[in-house]
Amino acid sequence: MARTVAPVYDPQLIEPKWRAAWKAAGLFTVSEDTAKPKFYNLVMFPYPSGPLHMGHFRNYVIGDAVARYKVMRGFNVLNPFGWDAFGLPAENAAIKSGIHPRISTEANIAVSKHELDIMGVLYAWDREVTTCNEDYYRWTQWLFLTFYEMGLAYKHRAAVNWCPKDNTVLANEQIVNGVCWRCGTKPTKKELEQWFFKITAYAQRLLDDLAKLDRWPERVRVMQANWIGRSEGAELDFPVEGDGSLKVFTTRPDTIFGVTFMVIAPEHPLVETNVTTDRRSDVAAYIEKTKAETEIERLSTEHVKTGVFSGAYAINPFNGERIPIWIADYVLATYGTGAIMGVPGNDARDFEFAKKFRLPIREVVSSTPEPQGYPTAPMELGLAEGYMIDSGPYTGIKSSEAINAIIGEAERRGIGRRTITFRLRDWLISRQRYWGVPIPIVYCAEHGIVPVPKDQLPVRLPAQVEFRSDGQNPLLHTDSFVKTSCPICGKPARRETDTMDTFVDSSWYFLRYTSARETTQPFDKAKADYWMPVDQYTGGVEHAILHLLYSRFFMKVLFDAGMVSVDEPFKALFTQGMIHRNGAVMAKSKGNGIAPDDMVERYGADTGRVYELFIGPPELDAEWNDRGVDGVARFLNRVWRLVVGEEDAAAATVGPGVTQDVLLRKLHETIDKVTRDIDAFRFNTAVAALMELANLMQDYVQGGGPRDEAWETVGRDLTRLMAPFAPHLAEELWHRLGGDSLCAMSPWPVADPALLHRSTVTMVVQVDGRLRDRIDVPAGTDEGEARIRALQSANVERALDGRSVARTVFVADRLINLVTR
RNA sequence: GCGGGCGUAGCCGAAUUGGUACAGGCGCACGGCUUAGGACCGUGUGGCGCAAGCCAUAAGGGUUCGAGUCCCUUCGCCCGCACCA
Numbered sequence: 001m002a003r004t005v006a007p008v009y010d011p012q013l014i015e016p017k018w019r020a021a022w023k024a025a026g027l028f029t030v031s032e033d034t035a036k037p038k039f040y041n042l043v044m045f046p047y048p049s050g051p052l053h054m055g056h057f058r059n060y061v062i063g064d065a066v067a068r069y070k071v072m073r074g075f076n077v078l079n080p081f082g083w084d085a086f087g088l089p090a091e092n093a094a095i096k097s098g099i100h101p102r103i104s105t106e107a108n109i110a111v112s113k114h115e116l117d118i119m120g121v122l123y124a125w126d127r128e129v130t131t132c133n134e135d136y137y138r139w140t141q142w143l144f145l146t147f148y149e150m151g152l153a154y155k156h157r158a159a160v161n162w163c164p165k166d167n168t169v170l171a172n173e174q175i176v177n178g179v180c181w182r183c184g185t186k187p188t189k190k191e192l193e194q195w196f197f198k199i200t201a202y203a204q205r206l207l208d209d210l211a212k213l214d215r216w217p218e219r220v221r222v223m224q225a226n227w228i229g230r231s232e233g234a235e236l237d238f239p240v241e242g243d244g245s246l247k248v249f250t251t252r253p254d255t256i257f258g259v260t261f262m263v264i265a266p267e268h269p270l271v272e273t274n275v276t277t278d279r280r281s282d283v284a285a286y287i288e289k290t291k292a293e294t295e296i297e298r299l300s301t302e303h304v305k306t307g308v309f310s311g312a313y314a315i316n317p318f319n320g321e322r323i324p325i326w327i328a329d330y331v332l333a334t335y336g337t338g339a340i341m342g343v344p345g346n347d348a349r350d351f352e353f354a355k356k357f358r359l360p361i362r363e364v365v366s367s368t369p370e371p372q373g374y375p376t377a378p379m380e381l382g383l384a385e386g387y388m389i390d391s392g393p394y395t396g397i398k399s400s401e402a403i404n405a406i407i408g409e410a411e412r413r414g415i416g417r418r419t420i421t422f423r424l425r426d427w428l429i430s431r432q433r434y435w436g437v438p439i440p441i442v443y444c445a446e447h448g449i450v451p452v453p454k455d456q457l458p459v460r461l462p463a464q465v466e467f468r469s470d471g472q473n474p475l476l477h478t479d480s481f482v483k484t485s486c487p488i489c490g491k492p493a494r495r496e497t498d499t500m501d502t503f504v505d506s507s508w509y510f511l512r513y514t515s516a517r518e519t520t521q522p523f524d525k526a527k528a529d530y531w532m533p534v535d536q537y538t539g540g541v542e543h544a545i546l547h548l549l550y551s552r553f554f555m556k557v558l559f560d561a562g563m564v565s566v567d568e569p570f571k572a573l574f575t576q577g578m579i580h581r582n583g584a585v586m587a588k589s590k591g592n593g594i595a596p597d598d599m600v601e602r603y604g605a606d607t608g609r610v611y612e613l614f615i616g617p618p619e620l621d622a623e624w625n626d627r628g629v630d631g632v633a634r635f636l637n638r639v640w641r642l643v644v645g646e647e648d649a650a651a652a653t654v655g656p657g658v659t660q661d662v663l664l665r666k667l668h669e670t671i672d673k674v675t676r677d678i679d680a681f682r683f684n685t686a687v688a689a690l691m692e693l694a695n696l697m698q699d700y701v702q703g704g705g706p707r708d709e710a711w712e713t714v715g716r717d718l719t720r721l722m723a724p725f726a727p728h729l730a731e732e733l734w735h736r737l738g739g740d741s742l743c744a745m746s747p748w749p750v751a752d753p754a755l756l757h758r759s760t761v762t763m764v765v766q767v768d769g770r771l772r773d774r775i776d777v778p779a780g781t782d783e784g785e786a787r788i789r790a791l792q793s794a795n796v797e798r799a800l801d802g803r804s805v806a807r808t809v810f811v812a813d814r815l816i817n818l819v820t821r
Numbered sequence: 822g823c824g825g826g827c828g829u830a831g832c833c834g835a836a837u838u839g840g841u842a843c844a845g846g847c848g849c850a851c852g853g854c855u856u857a858g859g860a861c862c863g864u865g866u867g868g869c870g871c872a873a874g875c876c877a878u879a880a881g882g883g884u885u886c887g888a889g890u891c892c893c894u895u896c897g898c899c900c901g902c903a904c905c906a
Contacts, residue, residue, distance in 0.1 A: 177903095222825055223901055231905070250906060263906090305904085330904045340906045348822085349904055423905050544901080614846070616833060621899095623833070631846050634861085673837095685835065688845035695845090702863085764841050769887040771841060798873080809886050815840050819886045 009640035011604020011728065018731040019120060025742055027071065028079045028124040032530040039075035040531045041067045042510055042570075044539030044547070045082045045129070047502075048108035049089055052115045053593030054608060054624070055579040055586030061612045062576055062683065063538050064121045068724040069678050072748040078531050080513040081116075082129030083109050086137075086502045088166055088182060091435040095467045101435045102463065105132060115596040119605045120727050127516040131505040132435070136512060138458030139522035140505055141440040143554075145451050146561060152198045153429075155449060159267065159333075160428060162190040167471035168431045169194060171501060173227075173546045189291070195430035195439060195498065199553045203228050203422040205567075206552055215572035217619070220544045227545050229423025234407045235337060236416040238262065238314040238323070240274060246314050246325065249336030249421055252346065253410070254402035256318050257391035258364035260354065261342040262325045263307065266290045267333035274325070276311025283308050283327060290329040305330055305353045317415050318406070319392060328353065336421050364391050365399050427550065429501045434465060434474045436499030444486035444493040453487055459495070473497055506547055507554040510534055510569060528564050533571045541575035548573070574681055577621040579612070586624065594624070606726035607633045613683035613725055635691055636729055639722065642697045643715040644736045658700040660710050664755055666696045667714045672751040674721050687725065693718060712737065717749040765790045766817040767799040783810040790816050 032038075043063035046056065067079040083105075090101035097104075109130070116123070129136055147153040161170045165185040169192060174181045199206075207228045210221045233251035240246050246262060264270055266287050275283045286308040307328030314323045323341075330349060331340050344354035345363035354361050365386040386399045394402045410416025430439060438459045440452035452459055462481045465474035475481055475497040486493040508522070514531040515524035551569050559567035578585050581592040599608040611632040616622035670693040677686035697714060705711065716737055723730035723743050734743035758779050763786060765773040773795040777786060787808055790796055800820065809817040 219825055219901080226824065226902055229902090229905065233906080248906080252906085328904095330906095332905065335905045337906095343906090347906070349906075352904090421905080423902095541900085620827095625833070625847065627847055628833075635846085637861085676837095684833095685845080688835075691845055698863095762841080766840085766887070769840095769885090774841070795873095807886080809840090811840060815887090817840085817886050821886080 009637050009729070011600075011606060014732040015118075015120065015600070015605055015728040018728045019117065019122075021731070021742060022122055022727075022744055025745065027742075027744055028067065028077065028122055029126060030076055030078055030124065032527060033076045034530075036074060036076040038078065038531060039070045039536070040078045040510075040534045041070060042080070042513075042534045042537045044537070044543060045084050045506070045509060046112070047084045047087055047089070048105055048112055050108055050111070050588060051595065052112050053586055053588065053595060054599060054612065055581075055593060057119060057121070057596065057608070058576050058579055058612050058615075058618070059539060060116060060119070060121045061609045062574070062618060062681075065609075065613065065683065065724040066536060066538070066678070067122075068727060068744060069748070071744065072720065072723065072746060074747065078127075078513065079122075079124055080127040080129070080516070081123035081125070082127075082509055082513070083112075083131065084502060084506050084509075085109070085130050085132035086436045086499075086505055088168075088433060088435065091433055091467070092166075094435075095469065095471070098467070100463070102132065118600045119596050119608065124513075127513050129509050129512050129516055131437075131502070131509065134458050134460065135519070136509075137437040137461070137505070139512070140437045140500065140508070141452070141457050141459060142454055142522055143508060143558075144437075144500065144504070145440060145454055145457075147197060147557065148451050150557065150561065152201065152557060153195060154198065155193055155195050157191065157193045159189045160192050160194055161187040162192070163187050166433075167473075168433050169428055171428045171503070171546075172425045173427075173549070194428055195441075195500075196426040197429055197504075197553070199427045199550075200422060200424055202553050202556050203230070203424045204420075205556055206424075206549065209552070209556075209568055212568055213570075213573070216570075217541075217573065217575055220541065220548065220573060220575065223544045224549055227424065227549065231421045231423075233419065233421065234403075234410065234416050235419045236317070236341070236410055238317060238341070240270070240325070241313040241315065241322070242274070244270075244274070246270060246339055247337045248339045248341045249419065250341055252343070252365075252399075252403070253406045253416070254388065254391075254394070254399045255343040255346050255364050256316065256341065256406060257394070258343040258345045258362045259316055259321075259323055259341040260344060260360040260362060261350075262314050262323055263328045263331045263340050263342055263350075263353070264310075264325060265331045265333035265338040266327055266329055268327075268338045270312075270325070270339075271310070271327060274310060274312040275327075279309060279311035283310060286327060305349070305356050307353060307357065309357075317410075317413070324359075326353075326357070334425060335423065362390065364389060427501075427553075429504055430498035431501055432473045432497075433499055434461075434467075436502060437461070437505060438475070438481075439496045439498050439500055441496040442484055442486060442493045443496065444489065444491065446491065447486055447488045450487050450493070456487065461499075475499070503546055503550050507550045508558075510537075510551070511558070511564070522563075525563060525565075532564060533566050533569055536572045536574065537570040538574045538576060540578070544575070574619070576618050577616075579615070579622055579624050581624040585621075603629060603633050604636075604728070606729045607636055609727075610636065610687060610725050614687040616684055618681055618683055635694065636726060638694050638698065639690075639718065639726075640729065640733070642694060642701065643719060643733045658696060658703050658705060660700075660705065663696060663700050663705070663714060664710060665758065666693055667717055668751045668755040671717060671721065671749045672756060675748070675751070678724065683725070690718070690721060690725075693721075719743060720746055720749050761813045763813065764815040765793060765796055766815065767796060768820055769817060770799070772796050772799045779813055781813070783808060783816070786810060786816045787818075790818060 041063060043059050067077050070077045085105050090105050093104055094101050131137060144153060161175055163170055163180040163185055165183045166180060170180060170187055175187060179186050207225060207230055210225055213221060231251050233249060234253040235247055235249050236253060237245045237247050307326045310325045310327050312325045314325055316323055342350040342353065344350040344361040346365050366389050367386055388394045388397050388399060388402045394405060407416065407418050438461055440457060440459045442450045442452060444450050462478055465478050467474055482495050482497060484493055484495050485491060511523045511528055515527040518524050555569040556567045558564045580586060584590045584592055586593050607629060611629045614632055670689050673689045674686045719730050719733045720743060727744060731743045760776050761779050762774050763777050764771060765775055773793040775789050777789055803820040805818045806821055807819050809819065
């Protein structure tokens with residue numbers, strides 16, 4: 001159907017035209033240009049799971065608005081996109097439907113690209129990255145080998161978390177609230193040989209450098225700090241009766257005189273060797289029970305302390321006391337030394353345990369220098385300072401001094417040392433699944449673990465595999481893949497069939513974008529040096545720990561390897577809230593999503609974009625309101641009519657009247673506010689400011705204001721201010737106003753300080769802090785003059801009621817307060 | 822339990838960081854335009870009061886000439902970690 005250019009706002013008609021124009025102009029096609037300041041704008045790349053909905057688009061609309069704004073501000077903007085394309089859902093779907101993950105993934109990518117396109121969200125598609133493609137994953141393998149060479153990738157037999165539903169192991173970070181982060185199944189423990197990345201070697205740096213990230217949300221930094229979980233303290237050796245010793249970790253060595261029992265984890269090696277004969281059966285029963293119950297117990301809100309006496313005793317090296325060794329699952333094998341000294345007088349958990357098993361309770365650190373008597377509840381120490389009581393030679397001194405003295409004594413005697421423990425564990429990266437990056441390792445009977453030489457990469461993921469209903473990794477049963485030869489001796493060897501956690505793929509994709517078509521290395525250092533770090537990273541807070549911590553780790557390793565010149569990848573981070581509709585987060589599974597195609601058809605892309613920016617503070621969750629969308633559509637229509645409308649202004653009713661001065665000042669105030677708001681990610685108030693300007697323009701026209709040159713200036717600047725938010729509309733208006741280049745590539749308006757200045761201001765007059773009147777005075781009126789003017793007010797006179805003014809508080813151009821007391 | 826954050830109209834939310842509380846939008850009311858309209862355009866819209874004015878930012882107290890903003894207490898909500906020694 002042929003359509004003529006209508007005088008009304010018709011998104012259907014204008015939007016495709018301008019999208020084509022941006023592409024033709026290569027809006028985000030960039031190279032390293034040292035003449036301009038660079039700006040690396042990044043949104044978290046998605047897992048292509050199916051069609052996108054408007055909930056997803058909040059992220060992309062924000063990212064697109066920032067990228068467009070920075071272009072107009074004169075930056076050389078890198079604005080890339082890609083696909084986190086390996087992963088379990090596609091493989092699980094393949095098991096059910098028989099459709100190969102590559103087919104479904106590529107189809108999903110095609111759909112998503114279309115949706116991004118029609119919403120006017122534009123990227124540097126010439127740098128597109130797809131993690132499941134050979135040209136990307138060969139470099140993921142390359143980086144794995146580099147980690148291996150650096151001693152940061154290792155294979156280790158350990159009790160790991162196994163998800164019985166997904167048939168794979170899980171990293172510590174992937175257990176959320178005690179269940180699998182993906183499917184919600186309770187994991188079981190399995191003894192397996194697994195590949196790990198040694199992230200713990202970077203624990204201190206990952207913690208310290210959080211301080212550099214002053215443009216990250218506080219919340220995310222705190223979450224990472226807690227996750228890393230640094231504790232300062234000491235390791236102390238307690239001799240065990242008979243032979244050997246028991247090493248414990250404690251943050252409070254000053255409580256050593258309060259030790260009345262020891263506890264070791266059920267997995268502790270001493271369980272094998274030191275349980276006395278008469279206790280064997282009880283201990284065995286307890287261990288069985290904890291193995292079966294561990295995960296369920298952890299989920300219960302009430303952690304009832306359980307445990308069993310081992311029959312063995314340790315000796316307190318500081319007072320020679322004989323201390324029973326217990327086995328209990330409240331002590332974790334994986335933290336510290338897997339053993340603790342029980343100080344029930346000063347620790348709530350030990351107190352609970354001691355009460356249950358009737359063990360002695362002795363307070364040794366008190367909040368006052370005097371003993372408080374038999375403790376009925378532990379004085380919770382944490383990191384608090386106290387005074388030493390009943391502690392031999394240390395009695396009476398401050399606990400902080402005692403900590404140093406006791407560690408010093410232990411070090412002198414060779415039975416302890418100052419140490420630091422982290423909660424962070426090494427990153428378990430192997431997965432027993434097909435749809436991922438093959439770990440480039442070969443097992444040879446003679447040479448053991450042999451890394452595939454880098455020049456033989458990629459280790460190709462075979463396309464032809466049989467998806468099994470038992471959930472076993474298809475690679476295990478693909479002989480053409482498994483059977484290989486040893487890179488060293490050439491004899492028959494077996495390939496590693498585990499693939500890598502997809503979080504490995506996403507830990508370096510932002511580096512690949514800087515030279516996405518590089519064929520000889522993961523990325524070009526010079527280009528990475530030009531673009532890195534990412535200046536603005538925008539995405540969901542659900543990645544606060546996993547992805548963001550892993551990426552920081554990668555960056556530091558690559559920094560140490562000399563491959564990059566900065567050691568933090570993301571300078572500024574913004575985590576946007578989620579969009580809800582009908583009382584639930586917008587999601588495909590909830591059926592409350594809004595398809596971009598429907599949005600575009602009904603309202604046009606720009607209305608959807610502006611609505612998502614206007615919906616509320618971007619860092620907070622927001623409720624989608626269909627009527628709110630109508631409000632934004634009205635606003636865009638109004639802008640259209642004001643800027644290029646055909647309506648005869650003179651026919652309008654005469655309103656209150658707005659002078660040209662007022663209009664121009666409003667324009668410059670709006671330029672100033674919108675600029676500051678975008679810089680501060682306050683898009684909702686930026687849109688509100690644009691609405692205010694449009695409303696004032698409406699008043700101006702209705703009041704009979706002429707559509708002269710000044711009016712056109714206002715229209716042109718409003719158009720440019722709208723461009724990052726409603727780019728298609730802005731482009732069309734720009735064109736109609738006679739712009740010869742693209743609005744998207746025009747310079748951002750600059751507020752004129754002279755026009756921001758008001759010649760008269762409204763000053764608030766208070767009497768004793770209460771608002772009594774407002775007076776219009778020339779800007780810059782001094783206190784004396786303001787006081788005279790204020791005292792002329794009848795309202796002020798009534799409020800003073802004969803009292804005299806003792807003093808005045810004066811805020812220039814804003815307020816004068818007459819104080820009578 | 823520990824840590825982070827929040828509480829403002831009927832609803833979503835503004836408030837220059839201690840200085841006119843409620844911008845902007847939704848909703849609602851009235852009007853206009855329409856054959857009609859759940860469309861579009863305009864005007865109004867915290868509560869009480871005829872008014873002067875008074876009362877209002879979860880509740881209570883404090884600091885200050887002045888508090889939504891700072892400090893204490895209480896209540897409620899959200900998020901993260903959760904037996905980490």
